[in-house]
Amino acid sequence: MISARAVRFSYGKPLLVDVDLEVASGELLGIIGPNGAGKSTLARLLLGLVAPQSGRVTVDDRDLHTLPARARARLVAAVLQDEPLEFPFTALEVVLMGRRARLGAFGFERPDDLAAAERAMRDTGVFDLADRPLSELSGGERKRVLLARALAQDTPVLILDEPAAALDIRHQLDLFALLDARRKGGAAVAVVVHDLNLAATFCTRLALLSAGAPAVVGSVAEVLTEARLRSVFGVEVAVGSHPVTGARVLFPLRGVE
Numbered sequence: 001m002i003s004a005r006a007v008r009f010s011y012g013k014p015l016l017v018d019v020d021l022e023v024a025s026g027e028l029l030g031i032i033g034p035n036g037a038g039k040s041t042l043a044r045l046l047l048g049l050v051a052p053q054s055g056r057v058t059v060d061d062r063d064l065h066t067l068p069a070r071a072r073a074r075l076v077a078a079v080l081q082d083e084p085l086e087f088p089f090t091a092l093e094v095v096l097m098g099r100r101a102r103l104g105a106f107g108f109e110r111p112d113d114l115a116a117a118e119r120a121m122r123d124t125g126v127f128d129l130a131d132r133p134l135s136e137l138s139g140g141e142r143k144r145v146l147l148a149r150a151l152a153q154d155t156p157v158l159i160l161d162e163p164a165a166a167l168d169i170r171h172q173l174d175l176f177a178l179l180d181a182r183r184k185g186g187a188a189v190a191v192v193v194h195d196l197n198l199a200a201t202f203c204t205r206l207a208l209l210s211a212g213a214p215a216v217v218g219s220v221a222e223v224l225t226e227a228r229l230r231s232v233f234g235v236e237v238a239v240g241s242h243p244v245t246g247a248r249v250l251f252p253l254r255g256v257e
């Protein structure tokens, strides 16, 4: 499990203040909040890419940002929001990079590395793109290759920053079904997501961030209330229920006569 304890981080003015959350094995935590709320900053902290200015981020009680990169890559895998994507590599080569921390002494892939890459590429629907250069893929295709890389890494913790943003509705649903399967398989998963209905459908808990204010962490029903969406996002939303499943669904009221 991954945990953030009393984490503070600011770029000059306070951004994350006393963030306390944990993502246990079997959980899919949705990280939501307005643009600039600190979601990507929190994702980088949870990946150990930056150190908190105070507090701790630990995986199984080990401070993440002090671990050697190879050890960290066996624990946490990432899809970042803004990754430079102009590598001169094919999709398969990029996915195999997810296996780098596991490769043998000479850095050669073994059959299980290729099998893991193939499985991840089939799961994300990019197997047919294996030999294509990443630079020639569409935005959504690239995102799914990066998702395949993170899945192939086969870590107990997955942190994804807006992985759904470039995806069409089917691939968004496929993505969340994959994350759901990973958490049910015992992974601890945290995902930054702007689509609150996707978050409400698939996440086991939510963390709602707003810049410089304490995060609100709780169940979907606790976090996604009309009053909170009004105060944090400044929008009027009616909270209703899914006609088939009864799950919570948000209906924005702007544009409604």
Ligand SMILES: Nc1ncnc2c1ncn2[C@@H]1O[C@H](COP(=O)(O)OP(=O)(O)OP(=O)(O)O)[C@@H](O)[C@H]1O
Binding pocket: 011, 015, 033, 034, 035, 036, 037, 038, 039, 040, 041, 042, 081
């Ligand atoms: N390297 C940096 N230096 C200074 N300020 C930064 C830096 N990175 C981010 N910020 C600021 O910190 C705040 C939070 O940024 P962050 O990227 O974490 O937001 P976010 O919640 O992910 O937003 P979005 O929904 O737009 O992705 C923003 O106001 C941003 O301008």
Ligand SMILES: [Mg+2]
Binding pocket: 039, 040, 041, 081, 161
């Ligand atoms: Mg962001």
